[in-house]
Amino acid sequence: MTTTADLSSLGVIGAGRIGRAIAVLGRAAGLDVRVAASRPPEQIRAEVEAAVLGAQAVSVDEAARADIVVLAIPMGRFRQLPAEALQGALVVDAMNYWWELDGARPDLDDPTTSTSEIVQAHFAGSRVVKALGHVSGYALEELARPAGDPDRLGMAIAGDDAGDVAAVGALVDALGFDPVVAGALAEGVRFEPGTELFGADAGAGEAREMLARFWQSQRGRVVSRARGGSRP
Numbered sequence: 001m002t003t004t005a006d007l008s009s010l011g012v013i014g015a016g017r018i019g020r021a022i023a024v025l026g027r028a029a030g031l032d033v034r035v036a037a038s039r040p041p042e043q044i045r046a047e048v049e050a051a052v053l054g055a056q057a058v059s060v061d062e063a064a065r066a067d068i069v070v071l072a073i074p075m076g077r078f079r080q081l082p083a084e085a086l087q088g089a090l091v092v093d094a095m096n097y098w099w100e101l102d103g104a105r106p107d108l109d110d111p112t113t114s115t116s117e118i119v120q121a122h123f124a125g126s127r128v129v130k131a132l133g134h135v136s137g138y139a140l141e142e143l144a145r146p147a148g149d150p151d152r153l154g155m156a157i158a159g160d161d162a163g164d165v166a167a168v169g170a171l172v173d174a175l176g177f178d179p180v181v182a183g184a185l186a187e188g189v190r191f192e193p194g195t196e197l198f199g200a201d202a203g204a205g206e207a208r209e210m211l212a213r214f215w216q217s218q219r220g221r222v223v224s225r226a227r228g229g230s231r232p
């Protein structure tokens, strides 16, 4: 079983609302947190240090060398990140395709594949796990709770390797949410934008029910039909 004892550093690529909120949770969990953005470290240092006590502002390459690396940038820009810097890294995809922000991108709205599978294809040498993207920004900022708290929210996780999913589960738990394993990376479709769980900020039990209902939903039917009736 993976525990946070195996995890000491957290890289966060993206220093906006979501990246900063995840970085704050990482510091509260006692992790060595390194935050990067598209601007160089010296240009983000003041804002990162003000928003995230004890975090370091670093380059994308430095953030990519942490034990786990969270991608928290607009999804339409992930191909700007250097795949070679993330070679071998355990990468948490916290991004969502959001057309208002990313523009109309049919390549990111393909029902035959989850967006995290598209991210994995780009970072072919990395191990991508989807998590941290379906709860609201408010939940990341305000609703993290210790294990056992009755108000703790569930956080869905999808990934192809059981060890990597367990490692991200340990991270999610340390950050203040109950890990809810949804299955392989293809199952990420069940908590993308447009699904019942997206933005619902639900407890773990309710989150599991929402994931289970996905195939009866409008989006679930579209995905199932596009995949020739097969489910991941």
Ligand SMILES: NC(=O)c1ccc[n+]([C@@H]2O[C@H](COP(=O)([O-])OP(=O)(O)OC[C@H]3O[C@@H](n4cnc5c(N)ncnc54)[C@H](OP(=O)(O)O)[C@@H]3O)[C@@H](O)[C@H]2O)c1
Residues within 6 Å of the ligand: 013, 014, 015, 016, 017, 018, 019, 036, 037, 038, 039, 060, 071, 072, 073, 074, 075, 077, 080, 081, 094, 095, 096, 097, 098, 132, 133, 134, 135, 136, 137, 138
């Ligand atoms: N409910 C929610 O809103 C929610 C919840 C969870 C996850 N998310 C997802 O989290 C992601 C980030 O959202 P946000 O609201 O935090 O965005 P944001 O406030 O606009 O911040 C975006 C950050 O990404 C950085 N960035 C952009 N392009 C980059 C690149 N090529 N290399 C490195 N850094 C880059 C920016 O750095 P510069 O300023 O230096 O360009 C900025 O720090 C999105 O994919 C979003 O869908 C959203």
